[in-house]
Amino acid sequence: MFPNLVLLSGAPTPIERCDALAEAIGLRRGQLQIKRDDLxxxxxxxxxxxKLDYLVADAVERGATTLVTGGAVQSNHVRMTAAAAAVSGLDCVAVLGGQSASVVEGNTLLDVLFGAELVFTGDDYSDDLEVAIEQVAAEREGAYAIPLGGSNAIGALGYVQAADELSNEVPTDALIVHAEGSGGTHAGLVAGFGDHGRVMAVDVGAVRDIANKVTDLAIETAELAGRPKPTGLVQVLDGQVGERYGAPTDAARSAISLVARTAGIVLDPVYSGKAFAGLIQMAASGDLADRPVVFVHTGGLPAIFTRRFSNWLVED
Ligand SMILES: Cc1ncc(COP(=O)(O)O)c(C=O)c1O
Incomplete structure (x- = not known):
């Protein structure tokens, strides 16, 4: 489908068994592995x-010269799109929900370093940013618009491929757990496995009505990938968002600390920390029983180096 596909991701990623961490959350040795998509x-x-593996291939195939996307001021997706543009010889315009930051830090620092042009909307992050991305793209010649989080069917193809990778690495009864933002990771995995029952996503509150979005996107992605329509019902774990998207929670902070101290792996406060807190919740409730579990670490490291989170992470 994409003759110009260049794996910017460098996939496959490593997968590691985390026995001490498994025992610390009440699972048995050998039951928990972490898929290192943070790497x-x-x-x-x-x-x-x-996702950008496929989105950039599509952009290049269409002759685009500029990637236009958007997100919250500290968006990981925007930072990685800026890097993808840099490595592919394209320009990048990033539409950021919020005010121009007085201190350039974390992901925004990297956006600038990767050469992206930043456009601030002035309003907070919201689903309406989708419209702002389209508007900016419509004004630029050679623009290729990438939706929030890269979560359309083309982007989700990247996680169809990840499901195929995981199928060679883990038993067929393993439950895949990950952070749910804009839904593309979840939809791609489900389309790849062909079964909603294989994946449990922990919502972090980025998008309204996410379960319906994932259900539809998984069908659309499966069609695009030439796979059967996924069976089963979408699985989303609620209860870890806290006050709102991006708001710090005690459970995420404890999860980040535990994973750092028992596995030497760094989670982030907005996505993977909340997702791992969800996994701890599932383990404690006994829902996992003896089922093998794979936590997909989706990244997010730059957030811990912002003023907002660095002190909070080490508070007593
Ligand atoms: C670090 C991190 N983890 C998880 C996610 C969620 O992925 P998705 O948007 O595909 O649901 C995102 C992006 O939103 C992210 O930046």
């Missing part, structure tokens, strides 16, 4: 690299 090789890593 994709594009723009300091994370899940968006796999």
């Amino acid at each position: 994709t090789k594009l723009g300091v890593g994370g899940n968006k690299a796999r």
Whole structure:
């Protein structure tokens, strides 16, 4: 489908068994593995690299010269799109929900370093940013618009490929757990496995009505990939968002600390920390029983180096 496909992500990513961590959350040795999608090789890593593998191939095939996307001021997706543009010889315009930052830090620092042009909407992050991305793209010649989080069927193909990768690495009864933002990771995995029952996503509150979005996107992605329509019902774990998208939670902070100290792996406060807190919740409730579990670490590292989160992470 994409003759120009270049794997910017460097996939396959490593997968590692985490016995001490498994025991610390009440699972048995050998029951928990972490799929290190935080170690994709594009723009300091994370899940968006796999989506950008396909989105950039599509952009190049269409003769685009500029990637236009958007997100929150500290968006990982925007940072990785900026890196993808840089490595592919394209320009990047990033539409950021919020005010121009007085301190350039974390992901925004990397956006600038990767050469992206930043456009601030002035309003907070919301689904309406989708419209702002389209508007900016309509004004630029050679623009290729990428939706929030890269979560359309083309982007989700990256996680169809990840499901195929995982199928060679883990038993068929393993439950895949990951952070749910804009839904493309979830939809791609389900389309790849062909079964909603294989995936449990932990919502972080980025998008309204996410379960319906994932259901539809998984069908659309499966069609595009030439796979059967997924069976079963979408699985989304609620209860880890806290006050709102991006708001710090005690459960995420405890999860980040535990994973760092028992596995030497760094989660982030907005996505993977909340997702791992969800996994701890599932383990504690006994729902997992003896089922093998794979936590997909989707990245997000730059957030911990912002003023907002660095002190909070080490508070007593
Ligand atoms: C670090 C990180 N983890 C998880 C996600 C969620 O992925 P998705 O948007 O595909 O649901 C995102 C992006 O939104 C992210 O940046």
